[in-house]
Every structure is written in C-alpha cells, then in structure tokens.
Amino acid sequence: MNKAVFQSNLTKMIILSILALSAAAAYMLIDVNFTNEKLFLYAMKIRTPKLIVMIITAFAIGGASIVFQSVINNRIVTPCLLGMNSLYTLIHTAVIFFAGSSSILAVNANLAFAADLIIMGVTATLIYSYFFKKTKHNVLYVLLIGTVLTSLFSSIQSTLTRVMDPNEYDNLLNTLVASFSNINTEIIIFSVIVLGAVIAFLGKDLSVLNVLTLGKNQAINLGVNYDRSVRRLLLGVTLFIAVATAMVGPISFLGLIIANLSRQLLKTYKHSFLMLGSALFGIIVLVGGQLIVEQIFTYSVPISVFITVGGGLYFLYLLLTRRSV
Amino acid sequence: MQIKDLTKKYNGNPVVDSVDLEIPKGKVISFIGPNGAGKSTVMGMISRLIARDSGLVAFDGTDIEKWKSKELSKRLAILTQSNNIQMKLTVRELVAFGRFPYSGNRTTKEDEEIIQQAIAYMELEEFQDRFIDELSGGQRQRALIAMVIAQDTDYVLLDEPTNNLDIYHATNMMKIVRRLCDELGKTIILVLHEINYAAFYSDYICAFVDGKVAKFGTVKEVMTKETLSEIYKVDFEILEIEGKPLSIYY
Numbered sequence: 001m002n003k004a005v006f007q008s009n010l011t012k013m014i015i016l017s018i019l020a021l022s023a024a025a026a027y028m029l030i031d032v033n034f035t036n037e038k039l040f041l042y043a044m045k046i047r048t049p050k051l052i053v054m055i056i057t058a059f060a061i062g063g064a065s066i067v068f069q070s071v072i073n074n075r076i077v078t079p080c081l082l083g084m085n086s087l088y089t090l091i092h093t094a095v096i097f098f099a100g101s102s103s104i105l106a107v108n109a110n111l112a113f114a115a116d117l118i119i120m121g122v123t124a125t126l127i128y129s130y131f132f133k134k135t136k137h138n139v140l141y142v143l144l145i146g147t148v149l150t151s152l153f154s155s156i157q158s159t160l161t162r163v164m165d166p167n168e169y170d171n172l173l174n175t176l177v178a179s180f181s182n183i184n185t186e187i188i189i190f191s192v193i194v195l196g197a198v199i200a201f202l203g204k205d206l207s208v209l210n211v212l213t214l215g216k217n218q219a220i221n222l223g224v225n226y227d228r229s230v231r232r233l234l235l236g237v238t239l240f241i242a243v244a245t246a247m248v249g250p251i252s253f254l255g256l257i258i259a260n261l262s263r264q265l266l267k268t269y270k271h272s273f274l275m276l277g278s279a280l281f282g283i284i285v286l287v288g289g290q291l292i293v294e295q296i297f298t299y300s301v302p303i304s305v306f307i308t309v310g311g312g313l314y315f316l317y318l319l320l321t322r323r324s325v
Numbered sequence: 326m327q328i329k330d331l332t333k334k335y336n337g338n339p340v341v342d343s344v345d346l347e348i349p350k351g352k353v354i355s356f357i358g359p360n361g362a363g364k365s366t367v368m369g370m371i372s373r374l375i376a377r378d379s380g381l382v383a384f385d386g387t388d389i390e391k392w393k394s395k396e397l398s399k400r401l402a403i404l405t406q407s408n409n410i411q412m413k414l415t416v417r418e419l420v421a422f423g424r425f426p427y428s429g430n431r432t433t434k435e436d437e438e439i440i441q442q443a444i445a446y447m448e449l450e451e452f453q454d455r456f457i458d459e460l461s462g463g464q465r466q467r468a469l470i471a472m473v474i475a476q477d478t479d480y481v482l483l484d485e486p487t488n489n490l491d492i493y494h495a496t497n498m499m500k501i502v503r504r505l506c507d508e509l510g511k512t513i514i515l516v517l518h519e520i521n522y523a524a525f526y527s528d529y530i531c532a533f534v535d536g537k538v539a540k541f542g543t544v545k546e547v548m549t550k551e552t553l554s555e556i557y558k559v560d561f562e563i564l565e566i567e568g569k570p571l572s573i574y575y
Contacts, residue, residue, distance in 0.1 A: 211425055213412045217374055217405045222476070223398030223426040269412040270430075 009266050009273055013280075016265075020283040024051055027287050030295060050180045052188055054290060057180075057244050057251065058258070058282025060195055063275045064240035065255030066262065070209050070271065071233050072139050075263060076318055078256035079241045081146040082128070084120055085250035086153035090160075091119055092175050097160045101171040113187050116246035117194070124238035129231055137227040142234060178249035178304040180290060191243050198243075202236045205229045209271040251304060257311045258282045260318060326350075326371070326480065326512075331380035333366055333536075341366050342536040343380070348514065350479075353506045355523035356516045358533035359557055364516045365484055367533070371514070372403035372482050384480075398426040402473045403482040410457060416468045417453040420444055423475030443474040447501070463494035470501060474509070481505060483515045487522060495519075499526040521571050524548050532556050545570060 028047050033039040061079070068079045095105045095112070105111055127145060135141040161169055199206075208224045220226050241252050262277035289303045326348040333341040341363040348354055356364040369375030371382055373389055382389045389397060402423075410419075420443050424436040432440070444453050447467045457465055466486065473481055483502070487495035499522050505511045506528075517523045523530050523544075530547040532540045539556050540547050547553075548570035553561040562573045 207429055210430055211422060214410055214422060215407070217403070217407065218410075218422075220374055220394070221372070221398060221403050222422060223393075223395035225394050267413055269414055269418070 005268065009268055012265055013273065013277065016277060016280040016284070020280045020287070023284050023287040023291065024055075027051060027291050030291070049183060049185065049188065050290070051287065053180045053183045053248060054286040055283055056188065056191055056195070057248055057254075058286055059279045060191075060240045060244040061252055061255045062258050062262070062278035062280075062282040064237045064244075065252075065259035066271060066275045066278050067206075067209065067233055068237045068255070069259055070212050071230055071237070072143065073213070073215065075260060075322075076256070076315070077143065078253060078259075079237055080252045080255070081143055081150070082124075082238050082241060082252075083146045083149035083153060084124070084238065084241045084245050085252055086150045086157065087120055087123060088116060088245045088250055089176055090153040090157045091116055093157045093160045093164075093172060096168050096172045096175075097164055101168050106171075106175075109182065109184060110186055113190070113246050117242060120242035120246060121239060124242055125235060128234045128238050132231050132234060133227075137230060139230065139234075176249065177302045178251040178307075179302065180248055180286075183247060187247060191247050194243050195240065198236050198239050202232060205232045205236075206271070209233075210269055213269055249304075251307065253311050254282065254285065254307050257307070257314050258285060260314070326385075327381070327383040328367075328371065329381040329383070331367065331370060331382065332378050333363075333370060333375065334378050340536050341370070341377075344533075344536070344538055346531065346538060346541060348512065349529060350512050351506065351510055352528040353502060353513045353515070353526060354529045354531060355527040356514065356531050356533060357518075357520055357523050357556075358539070362533035363536040364533045366536075368403070368482055368484050368514065368516050372401060373397065374403065374405070395426050398476070398478075400478050401480040401482065402476045402478040403484070404469055404473055404486065405484045406488055414457050415454050416449055416457060416460070416471070417444065419457055419468055420449075420453075420471045420475050423472040423477070426476065439477065440475050443471040446474055447471040462489055463491075463497070466490065466494070466498060467501075470498075470505075474505070478511070480512045480514070483513065485516050485518065487517065487519060495522070502526060520548075520553070520574075524571055525569050548572060 028044070028051060032043045064079050068082075069075050069077055092106075092112075095103065095115075099105055105115060127149070128142060131145060132142060161172070164172070208219065208229050211219050211222050211224055212226075212229070214222075216226055241255075245252060258278045258281040259274075261281045262274050266273050266277050268274065285307070286303070289306050292306070293299060293301060293303050328344055328346040328348070331341055331344040332339060340361075344363075344367055356368065358364050366375060370377045371389075373394070384392065384397070384401065417440065420440050421432055421436070423443065424432050424440065428436050444450055447470055449464070449467060449471055452460065452464060452468070457468055460468065470486075486498050486502070490498060502513055502515065503526050506513050515523075515527070527544060529542065530540075530544055531538060532547055532552070534556055540552050548563060550561050550563050553563075553572055553574075557574070559574050564571050564573065
C-alpha cells in the first residue's frame with residue numbers, strides 16, 4: 001500500500017473508531033439518571049450486556065462477511081447464503097412444535113443456545129468441510145448447497161408453523177426476531193471462547209486472505225495451499241455466523257452492508273483493515289440502530305426491520321452502480 | 326525437471342496421455358500444437374494447478390506433490406491466461422505479492438529493493454502507482470511478469486502470454502521472455518499458438534498432438550516441413566530468416 005493511501009486509511013479508521021465509541025457512549029448514557037446512584041447502576045446493569053453482545057455480533061459478522069466474500073471472490077455475497085439463518089429458525093420452530101413453548105429447551109436460554117450452536121456447528125462442519133471436499137473444492141457449490149439448504153429448512157419450517165397451535169406460534173415469533181435483550185453472562189463468555197478458539201484454529205489461514213483475492217491460480221502459484229485454506233476459512237466463517245446467530249437470532253444479512261461499507265470506504269485489499277473496518281461499521285449500525293429502536297420507537301419496531309430495509313436498499317444500490325459484479 | 330508417464334483423463338478420455346519429457350535447464354522451451362492437444366493441461370500439471378491422474382513430475386529430483394507448496398513457489402512461478410483481479414490494486418502492490426512466499430504480508434527492506442528492481446526491469450516505473458484495471462492489456466501483462474520476476478524463481482511457466490496482445494506487444498513480450506532467460510538465467514516454459522514466435526525466440530520446441538508428445542527437440546529439429554504438416558494437418562513452407570527457421574502456412 002503506498003504511503004498516502006495508508007495514511008488516509010489510518011485517518012478513516014480513527015474516525016470510524018471515534019464514531020463507534022460515541023455510538024456506544026450515547027447508547028450507555030442517554031436518558032440515564034445520574035443523580036440517583038441505584039437507578040444509574042440499574043441502567044448500567046441492563047445496558048452493559050446488550051452493548052457487549054452488539055460488539056461481539058459486529059465483530060463476528062463483520063469479520064466473517066469479509067472473509068466469505070474474499071473466499072468466494074465476489075463482493076455481493078453475504079454469509080446469509082450459508083443457510084444458518086433458516087436453520088436457526090427451523091430449530092426454534094421444531095423445538096416449540098415438538099416440545100412446546102414451556103419445555104426446558106425453549107425456556108432455558110443457555111440450553112437453547114447450546115442446542116443451536118451444536119446443531120449449527122455440526123451441520124456447518126459436515127456440509128462445508130465434507131461436501132466441499134467431495135465437490136473438488138468448487139466454491140460455487142458452496143453457494144448452491146447453501147441456497148438449496150435455505151429453501152429446504154424454510155419449507156420444513158413453514159410446514160411446521162401451518163399445523164402449529166396459534167398460541168405457540170405467537171410465542172415462537174418472539175424468538176425468531178433478532179434481539180440483544182436477555183442474553184446472560186454465561187452465553188456471552190461462551191461465545192467469546194468459541195470465537196477465540198475459531199480464530200486460533202484458523203491462525204495462519206487468515207494471512208493468505210490478501211493473496212486469495214488474486215484468484216485461485218495466483219494463490220497456488222504464490223505457495224498457498226488453496227484447497228485446505230479455503231476449506232478451513234469457510235468452516236470458520238460458518239462457525240462465526242453460527243455463534244452470532246445462536247446468540248442474537250437471524251441477523252447475518254447485516255454482513256452484506258457492513259462488509260461493503262468497509263470495502264467502499266477503505267479501498268484496499270488488506271484484510272486487517274477491511275475486517276476491522278467492517279466490525280466498526282457493524283458496531284455503528286447495531287448500536288446506533290438499537291439506540292433509535294429504544295429511544296425513538298420505544299421497542300415497537302425491532303432492529304432487524306431497519307437492517308433488512310436498509311440492507312435491501314443498499315444491496316440494490318450496489319447492484320445498480322457496480323459495472324462488474 | 327523431469328516428466329514421466331504423465332496422464333490426465335476427463336470422463337475417461339485421456340487429454341494427456343503418458344507424456345515423458347525432460348526440460349533442459351536455463352533454456353526457453355515452447356509447447357506448441359493444435360487446440361485440445363493438451364499443452365495447457367501439461368503446463369497446469371507441471372505447476373500443480375491441475376491435479377494429475379498418474380505419472381510423475383520430478384522437480385530437482387523430488388516429485389512436486391512432495392514439495393511444500395511454499396518452497397515450490399520460490400522455485401517455480403506460473404502465469405495463466407485468466408487473471409481477473411477483482412481488487413483495486415496498484416502495479417506496485419501487485420508486484421509486491423511476488424514476495425509473499427518469502428515474507429508473507431509484510432515486505433522487508435530487501436523485498437522492497439527486489440520489487441523496485443522488478444518494476445524497473447519491466448520499465449513500469451511511471452505506472453507503479455496506477456491501478457491495474459486502468460492499464461492497457463500489454464501494460465497489465467508486463468505488471469504480471471514483473472510480479473513473477475519479484476517472485477525470483479528459477480523456473481517460469483507462461484500459459485499463452487501473447488494471447489490478446491497486438492503484434493507490437495506480443496513481440497515485446499517474446500523479447501522479454503528471451504531476456505529473462507539470457508540475462509537472468511531462468512528456465513522458461515511457454516504455451517504458444519504462434520509457431521513463428523516459438524521458432525524465433527525459443528531454444529527447444531515440444532509439439533503436442535492428441536495428448537502425446539509428437540516431437541521434442543531443438544527449434545531446427547522440429548521446424549521442418551514434414552513435422553509441422555503432420556502436427557497441424559496443413560501445408561507448410563519453411564523459410565530462413567536471421568539463421569532461424571520460420572514457417573508459412575496456407
């Protein structure tokens with residue numbers, strides 16, 4: 001990277017960090033009673049875990065989306081295509097359908113989280129490492145498998161909801177919307193451990209990301225063990241998305257927005273910058289969005305509505321303005 | 326480099342059929358032959374881009390499958406036809422990627438010097454901060470060659486380097502190939518469609534037909550009326566210019 005670009009990227013990163021920090025500060029402090037110590041502590045106790053969850057989600061989805069786009073070599077794919085959102089929806093529907101909304105799997109948050117993560121983790125490992133090998137490492141198959149799985153899961157899910165008790169369905173709908181509330185400390189700690197483990201597992205594979213953007217042939221020419229690296233990276237991406245989804249619900253569409261905002265702003269191929277930028281954008285969008293949801297709409301509109309509407313428009317914009325996709 | 330009994334099949338049909346070759350060191354070797362003769366596939370298998378079905382490609386006495394990919398990338402570089410780079414990269418950044426096998430993502434002082442030399446060698450100094458998608462085909466090809474030079478390998482494999490280039494740029498490309506061999510002592514293997522470029526600029530020619538080596542030898546040995554007519558199934562005349570055989574086909 002030449003010096004001028006490096007300097008301007010550094011400045012942009014600092015501005016992004018400041019924005020993310022001020023969003024976080026605003027989220028923590030707006031409308032808080034400072035005079036009464038007990039009320040202040042209560043507000044902090046409610047808001048701190050939510051903020052932490054949003055930051056973790058932003059890092060997981062932001063990082064995973066950049067990696068996923070680089071592996072597929074296409075800037076408008078989102079890890080949504082891996083089918084984890086619809087799998088999550090299916091798991092929760094199936095639990096309520098077969099065990100009922102009062103069953104321990106539906107009521108106990110830790111257990112539900114563990115079940116989500118295990119099922120998604122096993123599916124991810126099976127599909128994105130085994131099938132990927134079977135299909136001779138063709139990344140397009142990954143997209144195809146993901147798309148087919150998404151419709152399979154959604155079809156099963158909609159069949160289940162059709163024959164479901166209406167009251168149970170009402171209960172179910174609440175869990176199918178992405179939300180940062182009611183996430184306890186154990187889940188947060190566990191998520192961080194899993195994410196850390198995935199990063200440690202990937203290790204060296206992350207350093208080949210820059211070279212992967214030159215294409216498969218160039219990457220091999222430059223000594224990258226392409227098949228192995230791509231397989232491990234894809235697995236990592238799916239696990240990252242699985243953790244984020246198990247924690248807050250179906251939200252990975254966010255990845256498309258923040259990854260592209262980061263690529264558009266930073267104009268570099270360096271993944272250290274791109275991933276950090278994407279995560280910072282994630283924090284700004286999530287924390288800012290949640291601030292609006294809580295303070296202006298007083299919880300009447302869930303944040304995923306904003307993400308889907310905004311993301312959809314942004315996606316159209318990307319499609320229309322980019323000459324080559 | 327030794328190639329023994331190399332075979333590749335697609336759906337049971339052999340595209341490369343037990344090819345045996347020994348690549349002489351420090352020379353320019355051109356692979357020629359009609360479409361579908363398997364030249365690019367052989368090239369792909371030599372450079373580990375394409376998996377082979379059977380056979381052996383021994384590089385410095387060791388099969389390339391047993392080489393560590395990173396070590397091999399310090400000895401052997403390949404440039405294929407498809408180079409659609411999606412990223413916004415400047416020429417200099419592209420050339421810097423040639424140092425990846427040595428230093429990963431962080432270039433050292435020494436790397437910077439090698440990158441600068443490679444850029445100078447390809448006369449790209451004035452373009453070095455331009456983005457590659459803003460360059461012409463010929464300039465982009467030169468930038469890619471500069472990257473290969475920065476990779477600093479003994480062997481360089483080029484798959485149809487003159488493709489999509491006009492006569493001026495294609496001829497320049499071939500002159501560069503010759504210089505890489507004569508000045509930097511590299512062994513260069515090319516896949517070429519223009520027989521006369523192969524004849525004028527290489528030391529050896531290997532002609533493929535139907536996945537087999539039809540003829541391998543020095544330029545003079547291969548560039549005969551009979552051999553070429555047999556390979557391409559059209560009539561040839563051979564002329565001599567600057568002591569080198571050139572062909573006319575009709």
